[in-house]
Amino acid sequence: MLEVEDLTKRFGGLVANDQISFRVDAGEILGVIGPNGAGKSTLFELVSGFIRPDGGDVRFAGRSIAGKRPDVINRLGIARTFQKLKPFSNMTVEENVMVGIMQHTSSMRAARREALGALDFVGLLDKRRAPAHGLSTGQRKRLELARAMSTRPRLMLLDEVTGGVDQRSIPGLIELVEGLRREGMTVILVEHNMQVLMSLADRVMALHLGAKIAEGTPASIRENRQVIESYLGAAYA
Amino acid sequence: MRSTSEPPSGVQGPLREARAEPLRPPLTRGQWIALVAVMVFVLVYPHVFTSPYARHILVMIFIYGLAAQGWNVIAGYCGQISLGQAVFFGIGAYSAAFLYAKWGISPWVGMAVGVALSVLVALFIGLPTFRLRGHYFAIATLVIGEIGYTLVANWEFVGGATGVWIPIDRDSPWTTLQFHESKLPNYYLALGFLAAGTAIVAWLERSKIGLYFRAIREDPDAARSLGVNITAYKLVALSISAAFTSIAGSQIAQYVLVIDPENTFLFLISILIVLMTMLGGLGTLWGPIVGAGVLFPLSELTRVWFGGTGGAQDLMIYGALILLISVFWPGGLVSLVRRLVGR
Numbered sequence: 001m002l003e004v005e006d007l008t009k010r011f012g013g014l015v016a017n018d019q020i021s022f023r024v025d026a027g028e029i030l031g032v033i034g035p036n037g038a039g040k041s042t043l044f045e046l047v048s049g050f051i052r053p054d055g056g057d058v059r060f061a062g063r064s065i066a067g068k069r070p071d072v073i074n075r076l077g078i079a080r081t082f083q084k085l086k087p088f089s090n091m092t093v094e095e096n097v098m099v100g101i102m103q104h105t106s107s108m109r110a111a112r113r114e115a116l117g118a119l120d121f122v123g124l125l126d127k128r129r130a131p132a133h134g135l136s137t138g139q140r141k142r143l144e145l146a147r148a149m150s151t152r153p154r155l156m157l158l159d160e161v162t163g164g165v166d167q168r169s170i171p172g173l174i175e176l177v178e179g180l181r182r183e184g185m186t187v188i189l190v191e192h193n194m195q196v197l198m199s200l201a202d203r204v205m206a207l208h209l210g211a212k213i214a215e216g217t218p219a220s221i222r223e224n225r226q227v228i229e230s231y232l233g234a235a236y237a
Numbered sequence: 238m239r240s241t242s243e244p245p246s247g248v249q250g251p252l253r254e255a256r257a258e259p260l261r262p263p264l265t266r267g268q269w270i271a272l273v274a275v276m277v278f279v280l281v282y283p284h285v286f287t288s289p290y291a292r293h294i295l296v297m298i299f300i301y302g303l304a305a306q307g308w309n310v311i312a313g314y315c316g317q318i319s320l321g322q323a324v325f326f327g328i329g330a331y332s333a334a335f336l337y338a339k340w341g342i343s344p345w346v347g348m349a350v351g352v353a354l355s356v357l358v359a360l361f362i363g364l365p366t367f368r369l370r371g372h373y374f375a376i377a378t379l380v381i382g383e384i385g386y387t388l389v390a391n392w393e394f395v396g397g398a399t400g401v402w403i404p405i406d407r408d409s410p411w412t413t414l415q416f417h418e419s420k421l422p423n424y425y426l427a428l429g430f431l432a433a434g435t436a437i438v439a440w441l442e443r444s445k446i447g448l449y450f451r452a453i454r455e456d457p458d459a460a461r462s463l464g465v466n467i468t469a470y471k472l473v474a475l476s477i478s479a480a481f482t483s484i485a486g487s488q489i490a491q492y493v494l495v496i497d498p499e500n501t502f503l504f505l506i507s508i509l510i511v512l513m514t515m516l517g518g519l520g521t522l523w524g525p526i527v528g529a530g531v532l533f534p535l536s537e538l539t540r541v542w543f544g545g546t547g548g549a550q551d552l553m554i555y556g557a558l559i560l561l562i563s564v565f566w567p568g569g570l571v572s573l574v575r576r577l578v579g580r
Contacts (some may be wrong), residue, residue: 048462070461080462088455098429099452100463102445111445116255125251129262151464 006056016042018210020028029187038207041135049073079153099151118146138169140190292420299427305513305525307481313520316454318375319380325355325479327502329486334401348487355483359475386502401496407458414491510561
């Protein structure tokens with residue numbers, strides 16, 4: 001579904017993504033790990049079109065999308081969430097979700113119907129008429145998921161779904177991603193919580209200093225010497 | 238993925254209830270009463286207050302209200318701060334006045350020409366600046382405003398600093414938009430345009446376009462990630478804004494019958510339009526009208542107190558107002574009233 005080839009991005013002298021290549025097949029959940037500054041967020045920004053690559057290619061469903069605008073890429077079927085949450089704060093929760101749906105319909109009524117379904121899916125139905133600025137961090141994460149889902153994507157890029165939320169909210173968020181998997185959604189997941197990642201991902205790719213250092217099943221990544229040294233530490237060995 | 242329109246089993250109850258709700262909460266009894274009262278008031282007003290000055294105040298409030306409603310679209314709903322609305326105001330005024338004075342072309346046509354030119358200028362400003370982040374757009378509008386003023390003040394073909402005097406016509410008032418017997422036609426004409434502009438904004442509020450405008454205002458990156466072409470929609474917002482302001486300018490020209498760069502293209506007019514919207518309530522349907530209703534009489538008072546265009550004292554008063562609004566009522570008078578009434 002997604003093929004990334006030699007993707008490269010430089011910021012001045014810093015190579016944030018250094019010839020990264022990987023592919024994700026339909027229905028798969030690919031986990032991406034790496035210490036801060038490894039290039040995970042840059043990779044998301046490149047694939048979703050928020051920054052332009054300096055080299056390499058991104059192909060989605062057979063066509064090159066490298067360098068296209070974010071809204072074009074979204075309409076092609078890739079949705080994303082943000083590590084630093086970006087709710088439409090002064091809009092209601094249901095309006096937040098309707099924005100994404102409106103690319104498929106001009107009817108506000110139909111959009112609202114669909115938005116309520118998405119809010120029900122993420123457990124925010126009772127908050128539908130509340131302004132988004134009143135939500136807790138965990139609820140905002142759910143809102144971002146609902147919003148991304150509402151564009152009817154085929155591939156979702158989820159940036160730290162459980163980052164910054166309290167422990168009690170984590171199982172519910174994992175369950176949501178599991179729900180996406182059951183629906184057959186293809187997902188790339190950046191996650192710092194290793195337990196979450198290992199339980200969700202079919203495959204894991206490890207980045208370090210902008211380069212891919214390993215890729216494989218969660219079990220094989222956990223035992224990879226280079227990954228342990230650069231990121232996981234001895235506790236995971 | 239699966240359509241999100243069908244819920245997982247077991248949760249049909251609350252979802253069905255939610256779907257049965259109206260798209261927007263209906264107006265309350267109080268809101269209906271207020272709406273009808275305002276409509277009755279503006280329709281009856283000129284028949285109760287028959288003096289030319291009493292009518293003049295309302296005519297000006299309606300005309301500036303439309304210009305403020307225009308700024309509300311680009312800044313209030315779409316979040317893009319334009320500081321050069323006087324350019325559109327001036328283009329509208331000059332298109333109507335100049336075409337009639339020079340070639341006898343009806344101001345109705347001049348008004349349409351003004352709208353077309355204003356939208357062109359809007360695209361000219363917006364196309365390069367809306368692609369950039371930060372305050373480039375605001376700065377560009379400021380610069381275009383000053384360029385417009387300087388250009389018109391030095392362009393002899395359109396009258397230079399002395400402006401355009403519109404030839405008096407008493408034979409066909411509805412063609413020339415000159416009403417010398419009474420201000421009543423001016424009153425209803427200005428009211429009609431304001432009502433139409435407000436109806437358009439009310440429709441925008443409930444439409445896909447309006448939803449996109451607000452999403453862009455709240456977080457442009459999130460909007461882009463959800464498939465919104467933010468440059469295109471900002472251009473739509475600016476074009477609507479330019480059209481409203483241009484129509485207000487055309488009306489002013491035909492109402493006062495003499496225009497010059499000072500009363501059309503001046504930066505102060507841009508500021509007045511901004512202030513009216515902020516005072517009333519940015520991004521609210523009624524804010525610009527309420528703001529115009531308070532601020533225009535105030536600007537008349539400063540004219541009486543300080544003479545002429547107010548010198549610099551009126552600027553000081555407006556500056557103080559901006560400060561007061563930002564600190565004490567960031568939501569404007571409309572939000573203040575909502576708080577007092579309890580919703």
